[in-house]
Amino acid sequence: xxxxxxxxxxxxxxxxxxxxxxxxxxxxxxxxxxxxxxxxxxxxxxxxxxxxxxxxxxxxxxxxxxxxxxxxxxxxxxxxxxxxxxxxxxxxxxxxxxxxxxxxxxxxxxxxxxxxxxxxxxxxxxxxxxxxxxxxxxxxxxxxxxxxxxxxxxxxxxxxxxxxxxxxxxxxxxxxxxxxxxxxxxxxxxxxxxxxxxxxxxxxxxxxxxxxxxxxxxxxxxxxxxxxxxxxxxxxxxxxxxxxx
Amino acid sequence: xxxxxxxxxxxxxxxxxxxxxxxxxxxxxxxxxxxxxxxxxxxxxxxxxxxxxxxxxxxxxxxxxxxxxxxxxxxxxxxxxxxxxxxxxxxxxxxxxxxxxxxxxxxxxxxxxxxxxxxxxxxxxxxxxxxxxxxxxxxxxxxxxxxxxxxxxxxxxxxxxxxxxxxxxxxxxxxxxxxxxxxxxxxxxxxxxxxxxxxxxxxxxxxxxxxxxxxxxxxxxxxxxxxxxxxxxxxxxxxxxxxxxxxxxxxxxxxxxxxxxxxxxxxxxxxxxxxxxxxxxxxxxxxxxxxxxxxxxxxxxxxxxxxxxxxxxxxxxxxx
Numbered sequence: 198x199x200x201x202x203x204x205x206x207x208x209x210x211x212x213x214x215x216x217x218x219x220x221x222x223x224x225x226x227x228x229x230x231x232x233x234x235x236x237x238x239x240x241x242x243x244x245x246x247x248x249x250x251x252x253x254x255x256x257x258x259x260x261x262x263x264x265x266x267x268x269x270x271x272x273x274x275x276x277x278x279x280x281x282x283x284x285x286x287x288x289x290x291x292x293x294x295x296x297x298x299x300x301x302x303x304x305x306x307x308x309x310x311x312x313x314x315x316x317x318x319x320x321x322x323x324x325x326x327x328x329x330x331x332x333x334x335x336x337x338x339x340x341x342x343x344x345x346x347x348x349x350x351x352x353x354x355x356x357x358x359x360x361x362x363x364x365x366x367x368x369x370x371x372x373x374x375x376x377x378x379x380x381x382x383x384x385x386x387x388x389x390x391x392x393x394x395x396x397x398x399x400x401x402x403x404x405x406x407x408x409x410x411x412x413x414x415x416x417x418x419x420x421x422x423x424x425x426x427x428x429x430x431x432x433x434x435x436x437x438x439x440x441x442x
Numbered sequence: 443x444x445x446x447x448x449x450x451x452x453x454x455x456x457x458x459x460x461x462x463x464x465x466x467x468x469x470x471x472x473x474x475x476x477x478x479x480x481x482x483x484x485x486x487x488x489x490x491x492x493x494x495x496x497x498x499x500x501x502x503x504x505x506x507x508x509x510x511x512x513x514x515x516x517x518x519x520x521x522x523x524x525x526x527x528x529x530x531x532x533x534x535x536x537x538x539x540x541x542x543x544x545x546x547x548x549x550x551x552x553x554x555x556x557x558x559x560x561x562x563x564x565x566x567x568x569x570x571x572x573x574x575x576x577x578x579x580x581x582x583x584x585x586x587x588x589x590x591x592x593x594x595x596x597x598x599x600x601x602x603x604x605x606x607x608x609x610x611x612x613x614x615x616x617x618x619x620x621x622x623x624x625x626x627x628x629x630x631x632x633x634x635x636x637x638x639x640x641x642x643x644x645x646x647x648x649x650x651x652x653x654x655x656x657x658x659x660x661x662x663x664x665x666x667x668x669x670x671x672x673x674x675x676x677x678x679x680x681x682x683x684x685x686x687x688x689x690x691x692x693x694x695x696x697x698x699x700x701x702x703x704x705x706x707x708x709x710x711x712x713x714x715x716x717x718x719x720x721x722x723x724x725x726x727x728x729x730x731x732x733x734x735x736x737x738x739x740x741x742x743x744x745x746x747x748x749x750x751x752x753x754x755x756x757x758x759x760x761x762x
Contacts, residue, residue: 210710214574319540326544331620352533353635358625372684403549408578424742425750439720441699
């Protein structure tokens, strides 16, 4: 089985956002592999262990994304592919076109259901459409048997069970698995694994960021009392001020 | 003309259907809606505040059918000359909208909180970094594909609309899709999702163990129709399912009322609930960061305060 895992390098979840024009100020920001992509890496490694084959870790962005690819190599991916751009492009479809150009011939393409920076939840279905493949997004369970697969995904108030045919694009949600940590021998081995770097063939962008702003501050918090004695006052405020009761 | 995708499950329209119509109205008065469902769904059309409702009935639409629905909507957008098509960023909308956008080669923006036009451009806002910043995005070209953030646009439900209802044929054979939903398992008692609820009561590590979540559940029940949420710490500890998690690696919610019980308020949690209209926090530690965003904070023992609050809410609702 030939598996591709797509990775995005994103700021850590504990990052305090400072703005620099239409981007964030990256000074002092710690970058990590997008947490949802780690479930994709783990899912790919488990399938490779079961069925054999090759797993390629792919990331699009500036040179710094090679560090993210190395993480996947340390976890067990066989080789890396870096699609080089100047910065991190925003437009999903433009990026999807660059990725799709490199994704021919895979049995399974795995990626996180969304990136925790742009919150777009869009790459998997967009890629699947460009590649003419079926897609199941945000899966919390995944079984592959030959060219057939089954998956589960959360929907509002329930769970969908789906069957699909391979090749396919699958995006992963938390709950699918517990991603392994890179081991020291894995990290050493990763340094010797092949990594190809080539320019990304981005599509035309139709979406651009005009401004990035901080959300309006909430009014300063207010402590209205201590213990159960404060409950009547809370009820009064919920009724008369917040008007939610 | 603007098209709104009216999300359905079985023969029932979802709340998202009405929100999509409202969001579409921000761009123009002439809004059409499109429904894909099994036989009988057409009877729902008159609830939609749209001038025309396009309905495709087919047994292949009895469950969510990603490929056939995307093909149907994209085809209609193309042939109908629509300026834009609106979805809502639900589980279904998140799966469908990018596929439709890719089919059309269209500008795409998900999870938008506002929509406006500026000459030929469509300008939307979209929370990024889980709401720690707001991006203003410009969409160029026609059509545009836009998905509204859930629970952001007031659902436009009506008894008096009289849209013209037009039956349309599916594109291709919906029974021949490569992705098939074989079952839909509804959570216990049609459980309300945190992303859809007007009131969310969430619990954190301050509850000391999964067995004490009954306190939070009872408080949620006291409000009538509230959903139960959870912090990342208790989801990672296995006390609650991930579907309940509120925060940057869980769900972003913006209910009318958010009650945080025993949640300290890590940045990643605040990112998931800071747009709630009213925030109540109950925590033992008066210095917990959650109190910095709480409109009403009570310092103290959740085991004492929560039952008292549940009783008082029940009393207030009985007499109110």
